[in-house]
Amino acid sequence: MPKLASSLLAAAVLATASSAALSADQPVIGLITKTDTNPFFVKMKEGATQMAKERGAKLLTAAGKQDGDNAGQVTAIENMITAGAKTILITANDSKAIVPAIQKARAKGVMVIALDSPTDPQDATDALFATDNYKAGILIGEYAKAALAGKPAKIVTLDLFPGHPVGAQRHNGFMKGFGLAGAPDKSSNELGKAPEIVCSADSFGDQAKGQTAMENCLQKNPDVNIVYTINEPAAAGAHTALQRAGKDKGVIIVSVDGGCAGVRNVKAGVIAATSQQYPLKMASMGVDAGVAYAKTGKKASGYTDTGVTLIAAKPVPGVESKDVKTGTDLCWGKK
Numbered sequence: 402m403p404k405l406a407s408s409l410l411a412a413a414v415l416a417t418a419s420s421a422a423l424s425a426d427q428p429v430i431g432l433i434t435k436t437d438t439n440p441f442f443v444k445m446k447e448g449a450t451q452m453a454k455e456r457g458a459k460l461l462t463a464a465g466k467q468d469g470d471n472a473g474q475v476t477a478i479e480n481m482i483t484a485g486a487k488t489i490l491i492t493a494n495d496s497k498a499i500v501p502a503i504q505k506a507r508a509k510g511v512m513v514i515a516l517d518s519p520t521d522p523q524d525a526t527d528a529l530f531a532t533d534n535y536k537a538g539i540l541i542g543e544y545a546k547a548a549l550a551g552k553p554a555k556i557v558t559l560d561l562f563p564g565h566p567v568g569a570q571r572h573n574g575f576m577k578g579f580g581l582a583g584a585p586d587k588s589s590n591e592l593g594k595a596p597e598i599v600c601s602a603d604s605f606g607d608q609a610k611g612q613t614a615m616e617n618c619l620q621k622n623p624d625v626n627i628v629y630t631i632n633e634p635a636a637a638g639a640h641t642a643l644q645r646a647g648k649d650k651g652v653i654i655v656s657v658d659g660g661c662a663g664v665r666n667v668k669a670g671v672i673a674a675t676s677q678q679y680p681l682k683m684a685s686m687g688v689d690a691g692v693a694y695a696k697t698g699k700k701a702s703g704y705t706d707t708g709v710t711l712i713a714a715k716p717v718p719g720v721e722s723k724d725v726k727t728g729t730d731l732c733w734g735k736k
Contacts, residue, residue, distance in 0.1 A: 428457075428458040428692050428694075429461065429485045429486045429487060430461070430489075430490065430688055431477070431478075431488070431489040432461070432688075433463050433465075433477045433478065433481070433492070434491075435464065435492050435494050436465055436467055436468060436470075437462075441658060441680050442492065442680070444681050444733040444734070445517070445683060448680065448682065448688075449490065449684035449685070450462075452685040452688040456689065456692045457692075458692050460688070461484055461486055463477035465494045468605045468607070469494050469495065469562065469605070470494050471498040471499055474493065474495075474502075479502070482509060482511060486511065487694065487695055488512045488691030488695070489511055489513050490514050490516050490687040490688070491503075491516065491526075492515070492516050492518045493518050493520055496521035496565060497520075497564070500521070504525065507527070512527050512694050512701065513527055514526060514527060514529070514690060515528070515529045515530070517531050517678075517683060519531065519566050519567075521590060523566075527701055527702055528701035528702050528705065529704045529705070530683045530705045531683060531704070531705075532678035532679070532708070533706050533709060534566075534567050534571050535570040537570075537657045537709045538572065538573065538574020538577070538578060538676070539575070539577050541575055541578065541655035541656065541674055541711070542578020542580075542655075543579070543720045544655060544673070544720050545578075545629070545653055545655045545673070545674075547720050548674075548715075554626065555624055556579075556595075556597050556598045556599060556626075556629065557598075557615065557618045557625045557627070558575070558600075558601045558628075558629045559603075559611050559635045560572055560604065560631055561631045563592070564590055564591075569585075569592055571657050572593065572629070573585045573589060573592070575629045575655070576595060576598075581595040581597055581598070583595055599618075600617075600618035600622050602618055606631055606635055608634040608637050608638040610635070611636070611637070612638030612639065612641050612642045614635075614638075615628070615641075616642045619646050619648070625652060626653065627655070628654045629655055629656075631656075632656060633658040633660055633662065633666065635656070636656040636675075639654055640671045640672075654671065654673055655675065656672050656674075657675060657678065658675060658676075659712055659728060660733050661729065661733065663675050664677075664728040664732050665729075667725055667728065668714055668725045670714065673714070674711060674713035674714075675728075676711055676712075677709065677712050679707050679708055679731075679733060682707050682708070683707050710727075
């Protein structure tokens with residue numbers, strides 16, 4: 402072989418070997434969200450993608466087909482482990498049913514971090530990066546109570562679905578903030594009840610289901626004056642039902658999310674107040690922790706509060722809130 406050709410071949414082999422070594426050293430991180438259509442999880446994926454690019458990590462993504470799709474998330478965990486992921490970030494669709502799959506992953510040395518939604522039990526994952534959902538509920542409960550200005554409360558709650566920690570914490574926090582008797586503490590995954598809550602229904606965090614649930618509640622209790630919703634899509638559905646029934650002007654809707662569309666609905670008067678959370682921050686922190694684990698072997702642990710802010714168009718006495726401009730500037734961690 403001519404000397405020049407031999408040198409070129411050696412260089413090519415060296416370049417290939419270097420590229421393979423670089424690829425082998427690149428942290429592989431998985432992100433599994435509840436769905437890939439909800440704007441909240443779209444923003445979470447955006448945050449993870451941005452941080453992975455900045456930190457030189459390879460990001461794998463997957464999602465359930467809809468809220469509650471545990472089987473899809475189990476399959477995603479298995480596929481990501483096969484693909485070499487050493488960290489998996491997950492917003493669990495079923496906080497209990499996902500635990501065995503998470504335990505198998507951790508037994509293989511994979512760090513698992515819950516984002517937004519804790520597992521049941523919470524310590525089934527190495528760490529949790531999430532909103533304090535009980536506090537988020539308290540904030541909108543306090544706002545709704547003050548906004549009602551002493552009138553007798555007739556409350557509808559449009560919840561997530563039974564047994565989910567996020568749904569329970571927001572619902573029960575709302576009860577606590579509103580001052581309803583018998584409000585469970587933040588450790589309970591059961592929805593609290595009170596005489597003032599005249600109707601409760603599962604919305605699955607979906608706008609169409611939220612509208613149907615509100616329509617059904619109005620048939621049973623047409624004189625509702627407060628509506629608590631698990632998130633802003635459910636709130637938008639509730640408003641549509643109230644509007645069609647000619648009752649949208651006399652009902653206070655409060656919610657949780659603080660997405661850009663939700664803040665616009667606060668400005669428009671569709672939602673009176675919302676507790677804003679920061680999914681982009683959750684995902685960015687998760688990817689950062691995954692890179693640190695790949696480099697140092699040190700796992701993240703415990704609960705990290707990623708913050709919550711009450712956003713309202715009209716402030717009420719005794720309740721601290723930020724205005725719509727602030728909500729727009731911060732919506733879901735937008736830089």
